[in-house]
Amino acid sequence: MSELRYPLKERLHDVVTERALQRVWRGIDDRQRTRAPRRLARGLVLLAFAALAVAIGVVLGLALRTREPRPPRLADGRPFAAVDAATRAVIALDDGSAIRLWPGTRLEPADAELGTFGLRLARGEARFDMRGGGPRRWSVECGLATVEAVDAEFHCTRGAGRLRVSVERGTALARGAAVPEHMRWLGAGDSLELGETAKIE
Amino acid sequence: MTRPILLPLPNAPSDAELVARAIEGDRFGRELIYRRHAAYLLEMVTRLVASRDGAEAIVRETFVVAWKRLATLTTTAENAELRAWLSRIAVGLARRRLRRARMLRFFGLGLEPGDDDDQDARLAALAAVDLRHDARQDLEHIDRVLDRARVEPRIAWMLRRVDGLTLDDVAAVCACPPATAERRIAEIDARLGERFGTPAVSP
Numbered sequence: 001m002s003e004l005r006y007p008l009k010e011r012l013h014d015v016v017t018e019r020a021l022q023r024v025w026r027g028i029d030d031r032q033r034t035r036a037p038r039r040l041a042r043g044l045v046l047l048a049f050a051a052l053a054v055a056i057g058v059v060l061g062l063a064l065r066t067r068e069p070r071p072p073r074l075a076d077g078r079p080f081a082a083v084d085a086a087t088r089a090v091i092a093l094d095d096g097s098a099i100r101l102w103p104g105t106r107l108e109p110a111d112a113e114l115g116t117f118g119l120r121l122a123r124g125e126a127r128f129d130m131r132g133g134g135p136r137r138w139s140v141e142c143g144l145a146t147v148e149a150v151d152a153e154f155h156c157t158r159g160a161g162r163l164r165v166s167v168e169r170g171t172a173l174a175r176g177a178a179v180p181e182h183m184r185w186l187g188a189g190d191s192l193e194l195g196e197t198a199k200i201e
Numbered sequence: 202m203t204r205p206i207l208l209p210l211p212n213a214p215s216d217a218e219l220v221a222r223a224i225e226g227d228r229f230g231r232e233l234i235y236r237r238h239a240a241y242l243l244e245m246v247t248r249l250v251a252s253r254d255g256a257e258a259i260v261r262e263t264f265v266v267a268w269k270r271l272a273t274l275t276t277t278a279e280n281a282e283l284r285a286w287l288s289r290i291a292v293g294l295a296r297r298r299l300r301r302a303r304m305l306r307f308f309g310l311g312l313e314p315g316d317d318d319d320q321d322a323r324l325a326a327l328a329a330v331d332l333r334h335d336a337r338q339d340l341e342h343i344d345r346v347l348d349r350a351r352v353e354p355r356i357a358w359m360l361r362r363v364d365g366l367t368l369d370d371v372a373a374v375c376a377c378p379p380a381t382a383e384r385r386i387a388e389i390d391a392r393l394g395e396r397f398g399t400p401a402v403s404p
Binding site: 003004006007008009011012013014015016020021023024025027028031032 | 235244247248253257260324328332333339340364365
C-alpha cells in the first residue's frame with residue numbers, strides 16, 4: 001500500500017500557470033472577435049453549396065432532357081408531315097425506319113405524349129417498319145383501334161368501318177373500344193380484323 | 202511552477218452581480234467571472250483529459266459557450282451555482298473529446314494513451330516531486346486503468362477520487378442521478394481493487 005490518499009490531487013502538483021490563464025483568456029477574446037466573420041464565412045459556404053446544388057440540378061436536368069428519345073424525322077432532317085400517297089411510296093426516316101404507303105393512303109402526324117411518335121392513318125394501307133430500337137414508342141391511330149409498338153413491323157389497312165392489323169416482326173398492342181376486351185397483344189404472324197364484328201387469326 | 206494567488210477582495214461583487222453585468226456586455230464583468238473560475242476549471246479539465254493543450258482548448262470553448270448562454274442563468278445565481286454550471290459545460294466538452302479520442306483509437310486513427318505527446322498531464326506525470334517511487338507506480342497503474350475505462354465512469358471517478366468532489370457535486374456536474382454517479386465510481390474502484398485491495402486508497 002503506497003502513501004496515496006484521496007483526493008489524489010493533494011499529491012499532485014499544480015498544473016495551472018498565470019501564463020496559461022492569460023493564453024486562454026486571449027483565445028476567448030479572439031473567438032469573440034472572429035465570431036462575426038466566421039458567421040459570414042459560414043453563410044458564404046452555405047450559399048456556395050446552394051449554388052452548386054442548383055448548378056448540378058440544372059446540368060442533370062439538361063442531360064436527362066437531351067437523353068429523352070425524340071421522335072424520328074425524315075431522312076433529310078425535316079420533321080414528319082402529312083402525306084397523301086397517289087402512288088406507292090416509301091417514307092424513309094432518319095433512324096432507319098421506313099413507312100410504306102399504298103395508293104390512296106393518307107398518313108398524318110398526331111399528338112402524342114412525350115417520347116412517343118404519334119401518327120394517324122386517316123385512310124388506306126401502310127406498313128410500319130420500326131428500326132433503331134431504344135425506348136421510343138410509336139402510336140398509330142387507325143380509327144377503330146390504335147396500334148402501339150416499340151420495335152416491330154406491322155401492317156394496317158383502314159377502310160370504311162373496317163380495320164386490319166397484322167404483325168410481321170416483334171410485338172404490337174392494339175387498343176380501342178372495338179378491340180375484344182379493349183386491348184390485344186399481337187405477336188409476329190398475328191393479325192386482327194375489326195369491323196362490325198372483330199376477328200382474330 | 203507558480204500558481205496565481207487570488208486574494209478575496211473586500212466588497213467583491215457576487216457572481217450574480219457579475220453575471221448581470223456580463224449579460225449587459227460589460228467586459229470587466231466577464232473578465233472577473235473568468236478570473237474567479239478559470240483556474241479551477243483548468244485544473245480539473247487538465248486532469249480529466251490528461252492534456253494541457255487539450256484542457257486549454259476546452260476551457261476556452263467553455264467560456265465561449267458560457268457567454269452565449271449567460272442570459273439563461275437566473276440573476277440570483279450564487280457563486281457555487283455559477284461554478285457548477287461552468288463545470289457542467291467544461292465536463293461536457295471534455296466528455297466529447299475523450300469519446301472522440303476513443304473512437305479514433307478504435308478505428309486505428311489515434312495514438313494509444315501514453316504514446317501520444319499530447320497526453321502530458323496523466324496522473325503519473327503530475328506526481329508531486331516528493332512522492333515516493335511506489336506511489337508513482339500506483340499512479341501509473343491508475344492511469345492505465347483509466348485509459349481502458351469507459352468515458353462516463355472515468356469522469357465520475359476522477360471528479361470524486363482525484364478532485365475530491367462530493368457525490369452530489371459529481372452527480373450535478375455529470376448531469377446524472379447520485380446513484381448513477383456512485384455506480385460509475387464503484388466501477389473504477391472495483392478495477393483498481395484488483396491491485397490495491399478495496400478501497401485502493403483511503404476514501
